[in-house]
Amino acid sequence: MDKILDNIGQRKGGDAGIGSTGLGALEDAARHDLQRLNYPTANWVVPATAPDGKPACDVLIVGGGMCGQTAAFALRRDGVCNIRIIDRNPPGREGPWGTFARMETLRSPKQLTGPDLGVATLTYRAWYEAHHGIDGWEALHKAPRLDWLDYLLWVRRIAALPIENDTAMTSLDADGAFLRVSLRGPRGPEVVFARKVVLALGRDGSGAPRWPTFASFDPAGAAVRGRVFHSSDDIDFAVLAGRRVGVLGAGASAFDNAGSALEAGAGAVVMFARRRFLPQVNKSKGASFPGFQRGFAALDDDRRWRFMTYIFDEQAPPPHESVLRCDRHEGFAIRFSEPWTDLAVDGDGVMVTTPAGRHRFDAVIIATGFDVDLTERLELASLRDQIMLWADRRAPAESAAELEAARFPYLGDGFQLCPRSEGATPRLADIHVFNWGCTMSHGPLAGDIPGLGVGATRLAHAIVRDLFVADADCHFEALVAHEEPELAPTRYFVPREQRAVE
Secondary structure: OHHHHHOOOOOOOOOOOOHHHHHHHHHHHHHHHHHHOOOOOOOOOOOOEOOOOOEOEEEEEEOOOHHHHHHHHHHHHOOOOOEEEEOOOOOOOOOOOOOOOOOOEOOOOOOOOOOOOOOHHHOHHHHHHHHHHHHHHHHOOOOEHHHHHHHHHHHHHHOOOOOEOOOEEEEEEOOOOOEEEEEEEOOEEEEEEEEEEEEOOOOOOOEEEOOOOOOOOOOOOHHHOOOEEEOOOOOOHHHHOOOEEEEEOOOHHHHHHHHHHHHOOOOEEEEEOOOOOOOOOOHHHHHOOHHHHHHHHHOOHHHHHHHHHHHHHHOOOOOHHHHHHHHOOOOEEEEOOOOOOEEEEEOOEEEEEEOOEEEEEOEEEEOOOEEEOHHHOHHHOOOHHHEOEHHHHOOHHHHHHOHHHHOOEOEOOOOEEOEOOOOOOHHHHHEEEOOHHHHHHHOOOOOOHHHHHHHHHHHHHHHHHHHHHHOHHHHHHHHHHOOOOOOOOOOOOOOHHHOOOO
């Protein structure tokens, strides 16, 4: 990570504004602000002993990207310090920013906050101004994607959030006094007993990449390698130079991947959309304000269902910057009202069938997003049948009409899983879904930047509440034993043994 952080500012080019001196001063100010806020707050959680005789982990955060690190920051701010943060990827490649997010700039306005949790010297604006000055900030349109990655890594370092990289969760069981989590990392297989687990697994954290079903196509087949890609794959766009590329989908990621292929020298990129025209209005922006972010989870099920299914059904248009990025190239085209009905891979490339005919490509990119479907998460295999979904809260006809929304997990007020029946393990409530899977229950508070600060704070408050309530008797005993004689320096001091109640 240090090597990555050393590169901060090198991608920006030209005059770096205030430069390294400004960044150094900002880091000093940010650390001083954290000290003023008594961060990290002293750990107050009662230690617990795991079945293996070792200290149990109070909170295991699975995923060290933007959501995972912000959740850890919020917990440490509230004095929950016996935590571990793991991520399956190497340093600097946590989350999408340095991997499959291929936009030139973020889609969010530059002034949004979130990872800073309200500390002004940790905001993206403060970080950017340290590199480019106030004039540079005023001239900035939106945050460059790789700058945002560097910024997140910088916040992580200043807030002292340790990430255990190259470490993946392989299973999660909840049938004992603790959550039992199997890990695979540099130290080999490991079993961790935790009181709480936060699933901060990113956009696919409650499911998997979405692959359309075609009669002639098997996503797992060897023939698709180098020919058929999902937009979340690690794609070497250089191999597409001079090639003819098809793209299924017309959302933001479709345009970002198309733009990356064109910039790498693809001879032609043809995008296919099932709609007659692109969506025109991003309804999510109309729900991006404090009232919605803080109040949505308090609505009844009917109104939450109405709000979110409306937003899902309307869909979001691709950012105009992404569209213009593709339109700069003569080799770009969109075919509207032309969904794919079949896909076949052969020795010469890929044959795509649509209602309008057949199209041959050297390679295709499937930009159809991610499914929310817990049955696709192998780590949760032992719990799938116990977890309540939104389908369990709606009439069958409603679920059938909104299949995607119905598959979202139904979460409690602290992002915790809820049991489908009385026979489910009570430990389900100790598993908190802080990824896209929370959206139907809480709104987009995990994954989208605008609601991140609200979401991480709500999550931390819920975990703090649960940990305190679970050990309330121990805390009462500690309160009774607490002895800090305020009047010892005065003549009115009375020793404890002489303070018997009359």
